[in-house]
Amino acid sequence: MRYDDAELREKLAAEYVLGTMPALVRRRFERLLAADPKLRREVEDWHARFDPIDHGAPVREPPARVWRAVERRLALPRDSAVARPGWLGSLAFWRGATLSATALAAAVILYVAVRPAPSPATVVAILTDDTGAPGWVALGNGRGGSVEVAPVHQVALDAAHAFELWAIAGGTPHPLGLLQPEPGHPLAVEAGLVPAKGMLAISLEPAGGSPTGLPTGPVQYKGKVLISAR
Amino acid sequence: MTASPLLLQELLRQTAVGDAAAFAALYKQTAGKLFGIAIRIAGRGEVAEDALQECFVLVWQRAGDYDPLRGAAMSWLIAIIRNCTIDRLRRRARRPEGHAVEDALDRLAAPDSAAKGAELRALEHCLGELGEQPRQAVLLAYVHGLTREELAVRLAVPVGTVKSWIRRSLDRLKRCLDR
Numbered sequence: 001m002r003y004d005d006a007e008l009r010e011k012l013a014a015e016y017v018l019g020t021m022p023a024l025v026r027r028r029f030e031r032l033l034a035a036d037p038k039l040r041r042e043v044e045d046w047h048a049r050f051d052p053i054d055h056g057a058p059v060r061e062p063p064a065r066v067w068r069a070v071e072r073r074l075a076l077p078r079d080s081a082v083a084r085p086g087w088l089g090s091l092a093f094w095r096g097a098t099l100s101a102t103a104l105a106a107a108v109i110l111y112v113a114v115r116p117a118p119s120p121a122t123v124v125a126i127l128t129d130d131t132g133a134p135g136w137v138a139l140g141n142g143r144g145g146s147v148e149v150a151p152v153h154q155v156a157l158d159a160a161h162a163f164e165l166w167a168i169a170g171g172t173p174h175p176l177g178l179l180q181p182e183p184g185h186p187l188a189v190e191a192g193l194v195p196a197k198g199m200l201a202i203s204l205e206p207a208g209g210s211p212t213g214l215p216t217g218p219v220q221y222k223g224k225v226l227i228s229a230r
Numbered sequence: 231m232t233a234s235p236l237l238l239q240e241l242l243r244q245t246a247v248g249d250a251a252a253f254a255a256l257y258k259q260t261a262g263k264l265f266g267i268a269i270r271i272a273g274r275g276e277v278a279e280d281a282l283q284e285c286f287v288l289v290w291q292r293a294g295d296y297d298p299l300r301g302a303a304m305s306w307l308i309a310i311i312r313n314c315t316i317d318r319l320r321r322r323a324r325r326p327e328g329h330a331v332e333d334a335l336d337r338l339a340a341p342d343s344a345a346k347g348a349e350l351r352a353l354e355h356c357l358g359e360l361g362e363q364p365r366q367a368v369l370l371a372y373v374h375g376l377t378r379e380e381l382a383v384r385l386a387v388p389v390g391t392v393k394s395w396i397r398r399s400l401d402r403l404k405r406c407l408d409r
Contacts, residue, residue: 017312
């Protein structure tokens with residue numbers, strides 16, 4: 001086969017992604033892929049064309065033995081990657097995650113200093129509920145400017161209420177704006193308004209936000225600011 | 231349930247620097263969706279379980295290869311689970327008879343965000359421009375992992391016909407989607 005023929009390359013990339021290549025041809029194509037960045041690009045483009053179908057696939061919970069096998073094969077430290085039921089919601093896990101986010105934040109600053117663009121996102125805060133389950137994340141773009149706050153998952157909210165974000169430094173809450181309950185629509189907050197040593201909190205307010213400029217409803221999520229957003 | 235794209239991107243980046251807790255969180259956030267995709271392709275749990283295990287071993291080893299500028303983290307993970315599942319499926323004997331193919335042809339997917347909805351609508355539109363049988367061949371291959379031979383049996387046509395349907399359909403899809 002002539003792999004320098006553009007049209008043929010295109011066809012092979014498409015059939016590889018569709019999955020209809022015979023096993024032998026598939027393996028040969030994969031060896032080519034490993035050595036050919038341009039061909040990899042074409043495969044990526046085909047994945048992108050089809051992947052809206054997979055984004056809508058039904059969620060199926062895998063058995064716990066899958067994660068245990070991954071842990072075993074990679075010899076991961078058991079206590080940092082616990083897979084027991086409910087571990088994501090456990091405070092211990094999130095304390096661990098918070099610590100590592102801080103360590104990571106230091107690495108990000110270095111990284112940004114060395115490589116100016118494009119900057120990665122930085123975890124500025126993880127806001128958890130009463131049980132310690134993470135509900136919202138505040139992400140900085142690593143260059144100052146703005147911090148985006150969005151829920152980890154869609155959050156239930158009726159039309160009569162709104163989630164309002166607050167910056168808390170020295171005990172005084174300062175309103176930062178109303179939040180959308182969907183992951184895709186973050187609230188952008190000016191980095192300078194996020195207190196470097198304070199907290200972010202979210203209270204449940206009447207639709208339109210707190211009428212007084214201070215939280216009037218219950219605080220439902222809160223989290224320490226892990227790194228200065230500036 | 232949709233995990234925030236930025237959160238996944240961040241967890242992937244932390245995984246790349248060897249953070250096991252971030253890797254565990256990434257698994258928790260995405261394994262359900264990836265397992266759903268694997269089961270749909272493989273048609274049976276054992277192959278899907280193997281594929282999911284292999285997928286996350288690769289994610290741990292290759293997280294540093296992920297480039298946010300080239301696409302969403304979830305799309306990167308989907309490409310890996312698809313490859314792992316198809317590789318495992320092709321290595322085994324034929325799938326068991328009576329494999330139930332879900333009704334994916336009428337209702338492709340439930341879009342889980344407005345943007346993804348637009349991409350899905352464009353794809354549905356372009357799939358709609360293919361003939362009925364070629365469209366079925368493409369979807370059965372992509373969604374349920376059928377080989378050319380399995381497609382020929384299922385659609386009751388020669389393998390050569392399946393091959394040319396697929397070639398032509400992929401070509402037309404590309405032209406339609408890139409318009």
